[in-house]
Amino acid sequence: MPKDSGIGASSKRREDIRFLTGAGNYTDDINVYGQAYVHFLRSDVAHGRIVSIDTDAAAAMPGVVRVFTGADFAAVGGLPCGWQVTDRFGQPMQEPAHPVLAQGKVRHVGDPIAAVVAESPEQARDAAEAISVEIEELPAVVDMKAALSADAPKVHDDLTSNLCYDWGFVEENKDAVAAAFEKAAHVTTLELVNQRLVANPMEPRVAVGDYSRATDESTLYTTSQNPHVIRLLMGAFVLGIPEHKLRVVAPDVGGGFGTKIFHYAEEAFCTFAARQLARAVKWTSSRSEAFMSDAHGRDHVTKIELALDADNNFTALRTETYANMGAYLSTFAPSVPTWLHGTLMAGNYKTPLIYVNVKAVFTNTVPVDAYRGAGRPEATYQLERVIDKAARELGVDPIALRRQNFITQFPYATPVAVEYDTGDYHATMDKLEEIADLAGFEARLAESKARGKLRGLGVNCYIEACGIAPSNLVGQLGARAGLYESATVRVNATGSISVMTGSHSHGQGHETAFPQVVADMLGIDESMIDIVHGDTARTPMGMGTYGSRSLAVGGSAMVKATNKIIAKAKKIAAHLLEASEADIELKDGQFSVAGTDKSVAWGDVTLAAYVPHNYPLEDMEPGLEETAFYDPSNFTYPSGAYACEVEVDPDTGRVTVERFAAADDFGNIVNPMIVSGQVHGGLAQGIGQALLEGAV
Amino acid sequence: MTEIQMTVNGKAVRGTVEGRTLLVNFLREDLRLTGTHVGCDTSQCGACTVHVNGVSVKACTMLAAEADGADVRTIEGMAAADGTLSNLQQAFQDHHGLQCGFCTPGMVMTAAALLKENPKPTEAEVRHYLEGNICRCTGYHNIVKAILAASGQDVSAIAAE
Numbered sequence: 032m033p034k035d036s037g038i039g040a041s042s043k044r045r046e047d048i049r050f051l052t053g054a055g056n057y058t059d060d061i062n063v064y065g066q067a068y069v070h071f072l073r074s075d076v077a078h079g080r081i082v083s084i085d086t087d088a089a090a091a092m093p094g095v096v097r098v099f100t101g102a103d104f105a106a107v108g109g110l111p112c113g114w115q116v117t118d119r120f121g122q123p124m125q126e127p128a129h130p131v132l133a134q135g136k137v138r139h140v141g142d143p144i145a146a147v148v149a150e151s152p153e154q155a156r157d158a159a160e161a162i163s164v165e166i167e168e169l170p171a172v173v174d175m176k177a178a179l180s181a182d183a184p185k186v187h188d189d190l191t192s193n194l195c196y197d198w199g200f201v202e203e204n205k206d207a208v209a210a211a212f213e214k215a216a217h218v219t220t221l222e223l224v225n226q227r228l229v230a231n232p233m234e235p236r237v238a239v240g241d242y243s244r245a246t247d248e249s250t251l252y253t254t255s256q257n258p259h260v261i262r263l264l265m266g267a268f269v270l271g272i273p274e275h276k277l278r279v280v281a282p283d284v285g286g287g288f289g290t291k292i293f294h295y296a297e298e299a300f301c302t303f304a305a306r307q308l309a310r311a312v313k314w315t316s317s318r319s320e321a322f323m324s325d326a327h328g329r330d331h332v333t334k335i336e337l338a339l340d341a342d343n344n345f346t347a348l349r350t351e352t353y354a355n356m357g358a359y360l361s362t363f364a365p366s367v368p369t370w371l372h373g374t375l376m377a378g379n380y381k382t383p384l385i386y387v388n389v390k391a392v393f394t395n396t397v398p399v400d401a402y403r404g405a406g407r408p409e410a411t412y413q414l415e416r417v418i419d420k421a422a423r424e425l426g427v428d429p430i431a432l433r434r435q436n437f438i439t440q441f442p443y444a445t446p447v448a449v450e451y452d453t454g455d456y457h458a459t460m461d462k463l464e465e466i467a468d469l470a471g472f473e474a475r476l477a478e479s480k481a482r483g484k485l486r487g488l489g490v491n492c493y494i495e496a497c498g499i500a501p502s503n504l505v506g507q508l509g510a511r512a513g514l515y516e517s518a519t520v521r522v523n524a525t526g527s528i529s530v531m532t533g534s535h536s537h538g539q540g541h542e543t544a545f546p547q548v549v550a551d552m553l554g555i556d557e558s559m560i561d562i563v564h565g566d567t568a569r570t571p572m573g574m575g576t577y578g579s580r581s582l583a584v585g586g587s588a589m590v591k592a593t594n595k596i597i598a599k600a601k602k603i604a605a606h607l608l609e610a611s612e613a614d615i616e617l618k619d620g621q622f623s624v625a626g627t628d629k630s631v632a633w634g635d636v637t638l639a640a641y642v643p644h645n646y647p648l649e650d651m652e653p654g655l656e657e658t659a660f661y662d663p664s665n666f667t668y669p670s671g672a673y674a675c676e677v678e679v680d681p682d683t684g685r686v687t688v689e690r691f692a693a694a695d696d697f698g699n700i701v702n703p704m705i706v707s708g709q710v711h712g713g714l715a716q717g718i719g720q721a722l723l724e725g726a727v
Numbered sequence: 728m729t730e731i732q733m734t735v736n737g738k739a740v741r742g743t744v745e746g747r748t749l750l751v752n753f754l755r756e757d758l759r760l761t762g763t764h765v766g767c768d769t770s771q772c773g774a775c776t777v778h779v780n781g782v783s784v785k786a787c788t789m790l791a792a793e794a795d796g797a798d799v800r801t802i803e804g805m806a807a808a809d810g811t812l813s814n815l816q817q818a819f820q821d822h823h824g825l826q827c828g829f830c831t832p833g834m835v836m837t838a839a840a841l842l843k844e845n846p847k848p849t850e851a852e853v854r855h856y857l858e859g860n861i862c863r864c865t866g867y868h869n870i871v872k873a874i875l876a877a878s879g880q881d882v883s884a885i886a887a888e
Contacts, residue, residue, distance in 0.1 A: 047820040050828025051812060051835065053762015053802035060761035153747070233766045233774060233829040233863050285764070285829025286863050318767035538827030538864045708823045708869060715866030 037551035041704035044543040046536070055283045058237035058254045063311035066239065067096050069301065070155035071314070072145040072162050073323060074137035077171035077395035078184065081135055081144065085163040089147055092161055094154030096308060099146045099300070101132040107303065110294055110359070111268040113260075114366040115509040116391070119199030124391070126195075127187040129359040131269065131296045131303070137166065138186055138358035139397050141323025143296055148304055148312055171395035173727070175332060175353040178394050186358055186393040195356050195365065195391035200373040204446065208386040211347035215338035219421035225409050226725045227330035227355065230402050232537075234285020235316035236325060240301030244309055248276050251302045255281040256291045256535050257575020260512070262567050264294040264362065270303055274567075277302075281565040284537035288716070289401040290325045291537070292577050293362035297324070327726060328402020330355035331368060335413045337382075337421050345382040345436045350413060352389045357398035364400045365391060370508050371406030371496075371578075377445035378414045379456045379492045379670060380436040385446045396727070401577065403716055407495050415491035430469075430490055434460060449496060451668045456492060459672045459694040463490070467674035467692035475676070475689075485679040486689070493673070496666035498583030515662035516580065517571040518589035520549070520596050522655035524641035526634035528560045530592075533573010534585035535565050538712075540705040541581060547701050548586060552593050554619040555633055571658055582701065583667050591659035599655060603636045606647045671695035675718075686722055731795040735760065736804030744791045751775045751786035753794075754801060762802040762832045766861070773860030776833035777801045783840035785859070802832035805839065815839055815877040822882070824873035826864035833860050838874045847878050850885075 034040040049055050086098040110129040117123055128134075133144045145162050149155035172178040172186065178193040186193055199205060212218060239252040249272055255261050258279040265279075266272040284291060297314050304312040316324065331352050338347040354368035373387035422429035437456040444450045464470070472488050479486035499505075502513035519531040530549060536542060546560035563569050573585065597617060604622035605612040614625045623630035639646055640655040676690040693710055700706050732741040735758060742757045754760045754777070763786055766774035775786040778800040806812050812820065815838055825831040834857070841848060841856040848856070853871050862870060876882045 043820050044823065044825075046828070047825055048812070050825055050831045051802075051816040051819055052806050052810075053760065053832055055762070055828050057761075057764070057829065059765070060755075062756075153745070231863060233772065233827065233861065234764070235766065283828065285766075286827040288863070315765075318769060318772070540826070704823050708826060708865060711866035711868045712826065712864045713866075716863070 036557055037547055038699065038701050039703070040547060041702055042543050042547055042557060044540050044705070046540065046542045057234055057283045057285055058239065058252050058281070059315050061239055061252045061282065062313070063239060063241050066311035066313050067148045067150060067308065068152040068155045069146050069148050069304065069312050069314045070152065070159045071143045071297070071320070072147070072159045072164070073320070074133070074140055074142040074144055074166070076137065076166055076168045077140050077173065078169040078186070079137050079166040080169060081133060081137065082165040082167050084145060086145065088163065089158040089161040092154065092158035094150035095158045096148040096150065098158070098162065099132065099148070099304065100144070101130060101134045104131045105134070107131060108269045108271070110296060110299065111264055111362070112360040112365065113264065113362045113511050115511065116196050116198055116365040116369050117509060118196040119202045119388075124196035124365055125190045126360060127190055127393070131299045139395050141320070141397055142358065146300055146304070148308065152315070173394050173396055175355055175392040175394060178392050179390070186395055190393070193393040195360070195393055198369050198389045198391070200369070200387040200447065204384060205386050208347050208349050208384045211384050212336065212338045212349065215346060216341040217339045217421070217425060219337045219339070219417055219424055221335050221413070221417045221420050223333045223335065223413055223416060225329045225331040225333065225412055226720070227399065227727065228328045228402060228720055228724050229322055229726045230288040230290035230325060230328055231321065232286030232288055232290065235318055235321045236291065236295065236297065237313070237315045238298045238301040239311060239313045240303070240305035241311040242305040242309055248278065249302050249306060250278045250280065251298055252280045252282065253298050254284050254291050255279070255575070256284065256287040256537060256577055258535065258565055258567050259533060259570070259572050260292070260575055261294050261298060265299050265302060269299045278566070278568045280567070281535055284535065284565070287537045287576075288403045289328065289405055289577060292575070293326050293400055295324070322726070323397060326361040326364070326398050326400035327357065328399065329409060329720075330399050331409050333413050335417045337417045339421060339425070343425060343427060343432060343435060345380055347384040348376060348382045348414070349386050350376065350388065352387070354389055354391045355396065355399050356391050356393050357396045358393060359398050361398040361400035364398060366510065367401050367406040368409070371401070372410050374447050374449050375407045375410035375494065375496060376414060376447050378411065379433070379438060379454070379494050381438045381443070382436070383446060387447065403713070404495070405578070408717070411491070411493045415493070430460065430464070433492055449666065451494070452665060454494070454668060454670050455696065456670060456672070459670060459696050460492070462694040463672040463674055463692055466694065467690065469674060472676065479678050483681070485681055486676065487679065488674065488676050490672065490674045492670070494668055494670040495579065497579030497669055498663050498667040499578030499580045500666060501664060502662050512574065513662070514574055514580070514584070515660050516585040516588045517573040517658065517660045518585065518592045519571050519656065519658040520589065520592040522596055522637050522640070524638055526555070526559060526637040529563050530560060530589055531563045531570040532585050532589060533570055533575065534581040535576040536562070537576065539576065539581060539709065540702065544582065544702045544705055545586065545589060548590065549593050552590070552597065553633065554617060554621070584661060584663055587663070588659050588661035591661050592657045595657035595659060596655060599651070599657070600636050602651060603639050603646065604631050607631050607635065607639060607645065667698070669695065669697050688718060729792050731792055733794050733797045733799055735799045736801060742791070746790070746792060748791045749787055750777070750789040750791045750794050753791035754786060760801050760803050764829055764832060766829060771859070771861065772830070772833070773837060774830050774833040776836040776860065778836060778840065781843070783837050802835060805835060815842065815874070818873040818877035819870070822869050822873040822876055824865065824870040830860060830862045834862065834870055838877070841874065842878055847880060848875070850875060
């Protein structure tokens, strides 16, 4: 029986009302009095030396406030990288400088060279066209293997080569894996390209920098999944503004898919220029600019080998991946093909020996970073494809081959450093076989053939490491950040509640789902609870939304803070009821004394907390507000099995997805409607990559 | 600069625009009707869809001066004066036809135009009509379902989850 409120209910989304009536507040909807507009002049060559920049004509154009070039940023920090990977020889990765505006060289199409600030966006754009830039074009490298050849042009002259790092995981297992391949009864080898994608959230990036001379405070409104992360990175590493003088606001954000995690040059520019000019500066990306300046996703080239014994048990797995970093290291780029990818290579299978090698390469392309799943889908793709190929080579059923090698005992320590807490992969496969009607495929195939069409069936499994991430672990792995989450639960005098979360909602429905949890815990109506997010001035320091972490980590912080609220509220109730705290029960918004008919309502307790006339002031402070930080002890490991059936027209090549079934094990679901919607969107992006998308 | 006047959501408005000012910029910047969104600069995404004289138009492909004298309706004009959602808007909420909300105003305006032309569209007709509106969050499934539901058709047979 579906619930109609609380955990497990498909509560309708409250945020929908503003989005459906045009009342959303996205960053481009924000205009600050007196703001100027910036237009960036971007490189139209992939690699070149800037010989000269003449801005005189542009500066004299109507409405131009100021023209900035790299020289204005010579004394400003570069964009920092948030993760340092150590290579297989124990050495740190090569980490090039990443200037806000190009310093001497341009390294990818779209690299910003200069910026015009003017009274209107049109004037800024017109003047940018009047900047005269002489660029000596240099040979560019775009292919990763070519970039690693000895005579390849170097993307960064001050690095020893275009190799960012050569990573081995687990390096100590390399020889044992090689020995297992020597002994294998069968080896399947597959080479794959996981093509480069552009995330393309529907809302292009926007930044509005503002500055108050009265308080010396800067404010940045930006399209971010994690405003606190931007504040820390930009404040501490780029502009030297301490946190208490810097506020970052990410209001309604129109989708992210990873690409709005990172700290971008345009954010730093607008904040910097606003301070320089003592007026607000706004940048709104065009879609064309987004293709050249948003961090891209994927772009791996992989060779994967699977070793099997005579009974078709997986005995070893080995991969070699080239991962494109692009021209600079975007904020979390180094972690994606390593710790977010190598640790998932066991998948759902009890392969005892695994070795993952990743060579991260600089090329003259747009930087690449986390995109929808970030490293984990890349791992799943390789692993599931090589299993299918092995099944074909061995003439066995691919589902049976998977089932034979499923992990069935939990907790399970993989040979790639993670421990799966729980899972039941046969259960999701059973469910999939049922809902996808896999038994009926042959009949559908015959029917397609009769119409002159081809029909194909693909089945795969997956596991994800979600709820990123235990801080002490990621610290050992090179993260320059903690990955806890925070929440403040502020109960107001009349019983309504504001939950300030460090998570950020940009389509995930937190404003609806998070209150369902708190409402369940307190037994009050969801409508009494509001979520506050996306503003460093209103929320405790939190790490934001990505890596499937908002509910698992942010929600846990909220639960922790709510438990503190309940503990204190019970003390207040005990005082009001003249009973022992141990006897107080909270149910349906009423505090009662166990075994009696004495009770006091939620609102009476909250009022007493703020009007403490009858209150144990000698024992307890007034007020009812609690903050908690939650640092997870492990990842969570959702898993599942998916089936896709397509029909192909052999005359035109047109592919149509005829059937798609997904069986997921997500654990306890707070709002099934929202979760289904997330899966729909993920499927569409996955199908998009499989059939339609690709960037160079 | 050109003087223009038009009716927007039933209200007479006037303004002074450059010849190159797009209708979407006039709506967003001059009239502060920011519900109409700009998702691309290539007329592909449809987030800026509005109605001009009852016909759905991508407001980024029309000059403000071209709309001089026109009757324009935007997402802000779709709910009742007391804030009650229209049948179509309500269907989007009921069937979870939106996530980040950025494409939503355009989706609603396009769907409203469809239902005016074709009050009982088939699923294929809905999908065809939405070809000029891109959504990156939902995979379209629930958008299509919401529009079919708003047309009064039974959607219980369409896979829910």
